[in-house]
Amino acid sequence: MADNPNILFINTDQQTWNAVSAYGNPYVHTPYIDQLQKNGISFMKSYCTDPVCAPARASWVTGLYTSENGVPFNGGRMHDDIPDLGQILTSNGYHAIHCGKWHVEDRPMRKSFHNLYTGKRDIGACGGEYYDRVSTHAVIDFLDCYDETIPFYLQVGLVNPHDICEYLHNHEHKSIPGPVEQGILAVEDLPPLPKNFKYDEREILLQKMLHRDEETSIHAPILNGIRDWTENQWRFLSWNHYRFVEAVDQQIGLILNTLQNSRFKNNTLIIFAADHGESSGCHQAFQKFSLYEESIHVPFIVATLNDQLDVPKGVLDTEHFVSGVDLVPTVLDYAGIKVPGGVQGLSLKPLIERKSTDIDSKTKDCEKHEKKTSAENTIPWRDFVYVESNFWGRAIVTERFKYIMEYRPKQKENFFPPWTGYRLYWIGTALRYSERPMGNEKPCR
Amino acid sequence: MKSLAGESDYDDVLEDCREKLFRFEKKLHRRPLREGRPRDYIKKLSGQLLERWAVYDR
Numbered sequence: 001m002a003d004n005p006n007i008l009f010i011n012t013d014q015q016t017w018n019a020v021s022a023y024g025n026p027y028v029h030t031p032y033i034d035q036l037q038k039n040g041i042s043f044m045k046s047y048c049t050d051p052v053c054a055p056a057r058a059s060w061v062t063g064l065y066t067s068e069n070g071v072p073f074n075g076g077r078m079h080d081d082i083p084d085l086g087q088i089l090t091s092n093g094y095h096a097i098h099c100g101k102w103h104v105e106d107r108p109m110r111k112s113f114h115n116l117y118t119g120k121r122d123i124g125a126c127g128g129e130y131y132d133r134v135s136t137h138a139v140i141d142f143l144d145c146y147d148e149t150i151p152f153y154l155q156v157g158l159v160n161p162h163d164i165c166e167y168l169h170n171h172e173h174k175s176i177p178g179p180v181e182q183g184i185l186a187v188e189d190l191p192p193l194p195k196n197f198k199y200d201e202r203e204i205l206l207q208k209m210l211h212r213d214e215e216t217s218i219h220a221p222i223l224n225g226i227r228d229w230t231e232n233q234w235r236f237l238s239w240n241h242y243r244f245v246e247a248v249d250q251q252i253g254l255i256l257n258t259l260q261n262s263r264f265k266n267n268t269l270i271i272f273a274a275d276h277g278e279s280s281g282c283h284q285a286f287q288k289f290s291l292y293e294e295s296i297h298v299p300f301i302v303a304t305l306n307d308q309l310d311v312p313k314g315v316l317d318t319e320h321f322v323s324g325v326d327l328v329p330t331v332l333d334y335a336g337i338k339v340p341g342g343v344q345g346l347s348l349k350p351l352i353e354r355k356s357t358d359i360d361s362k363t364k365d366c367e368k369h370e371k372k373t374s375a376e377n378t379i380p381w382r383d384f385v386y387v388e389s390n391f392w393g394r395a396i397v398t399e400r401f402k403y404i405m406e407y408r409p410k411q412k413e414n415f416f417p418p419w420t421g422y423r424l425y426w427i428g429t430a431l432r433y434s435e436r437p438m439g440n441e442k443p444c445r
Numbered sequence: 446m447k448s449l450a451g452e453s454d455y456d457d458v459l460e461d462c463r464e465k466l467f468r469f470e471k472k473l474h475r476r477p478l479r480e481g482r483p484r485d486y487i488k489k490l491s492g493q494l495l496e497r498w499a500v501y502d503r
Contacts, residue, residue, distance in 0.1 A: 067475045075486055077479045200448045218490075342474060386469055392494070396466050401449075403462030429450040430459050 006268040009155040013162035015274035017297040027191040028242035032253035040303025041315040046322040048276040051288040051295040056275035063328030063343035073390045077106040086112030092337040100135035101157035128159030136251040161244030171225035178233045190235035199283040234281040266306040274298040291395045312355045321385040402431040
């Protein structure tokens with residue numbers, strides 16, 4: 001067990017997949033996430049299991065979809081008999097540690113993990129500006145002081161860029177002049193409107209309702225406040241989101257610098273991901289909840305700061321669909337622990353090691369490399385990814401299409417998802433990737 | 446991004462995707478929500494949404 005790697009899982013909250021400068025986004029500067037990209041493999045087709053905090057995080061710690069683990073929305077209650085990642089790791093000789101945002105209600109984090117933050121209540125959904133600094137300090141202290149011989153799994157839940165929600169809450173029921181109108185920023189400082197700012201009128205019904213109808217929006221007061229926004233105000237929303245991303249990137253930098261100078265540098269695997277994305281004006285929507293790309297498509301990087309673990313450097317994997325349920329099997333695979341039956345995800349370790357072998361072979365012998373990349377080297381993998389959106393619909397994302405199926409009422413009494421025991425009524429919609437939002441489709445390295 | 450719903454050229458795609466989704470969901474071990482807050486929440490929000498379906502679903 002002592003030879004197994006330490007695993008550091010750094011996660012951010014509400015970061016869209018392309019809010020990373022290494023992927024070609026010129027409107028955000030993330031030197032430390034870029035450092036992870038340069039030192040690892042980025043899975044460019046990574047999706048959350050559900051574009052809301054608690055469900056996405058419940059999948060991270062169970063390897064199950066949200067309709068299986070009992071947490072399909074914030075406030076859902078995980079079934080008691082489902083083991084979580086902390087429990088599995090602890091019972092198999094790892095020191096499982098948590099720091100920062102948890103947000104899986106009714107699953108006592110302190111019973112599953114050792115908690116680095118000493119407050120009595122878990123860190124919740126806001127306050128990234130100060131909680132992230134506290135978490136970072138705690139992680140730095142841990143890396144400086146940990147002197148046990150057993151390996152650790154440390155998950156660090158950073159809150160930002162979730163503070164973009166607080167920015168929006170500031171607009172509830174009132175009109176705040178934009179920074180351009182106030183003379184604080186010049187128009188050219190703002191990111192452009194997303195290409196898909198104007199939504200398709202044939203978009204699925206519930207998305208239309210939830211984002212533009214105050215009677216049904218979860219955040220109706222925000223909707224009221226931003227209904228008459230100018231284009232510059234929408235652009236400023238995106239500008240703000242990127243500043244919160246940069247704020248959390250600085251915290252990641254402090255953690256990476258400490259790891260780099262610690263005795264754990266050579267035996268620590270780093271996983272970086274976000275729980276879900278942020279709409280930032282795409283389809284004139286804000287926050288998450290929807291099944292649009294900006295809401296469900298997230299960054300996912302596996303990296304090391306050393307050459308001892310078998311992880312390729314600077315690779316962009318644009319081939320394989322990755323899901324939030326893959327975290328549990330991947331962590332357990334690296335930890336040398338058998339994955340419990342029933343877990344839905346797949347371990348990324350074979351993909352990562354194959355990429356590494358491919359690159360190594362290519363460097364040494366081009367002819368051999370060509371042979372190795374033939375069909376015999378193919379690892380069986382999913383050809384689409386499945387995403388649930390609270391209780392109003394779900395989707396599959398394939399290579400060319402996104403298919404969304406809503407839960408739709410036939411009669412009042414059966415407007416419920418099937419797993420609540422009520423009858424399902426559905427509508428199908430396919431969305432084609434004819435137009436990507438801002439960002440390079442094939443990001444530069 | 447363009448919605449293809451209702452475009453007859455894509456009927457086969459819709460059918461294929463629908464089949465994929467249903468086949469996948471059969472493998473899930475879905476469980477009823479726990480009693481209490483989760484069920485109360487879902488009923489409340491469902492009610493709000495239902496009231497608006499009549500407005501939009503034409």
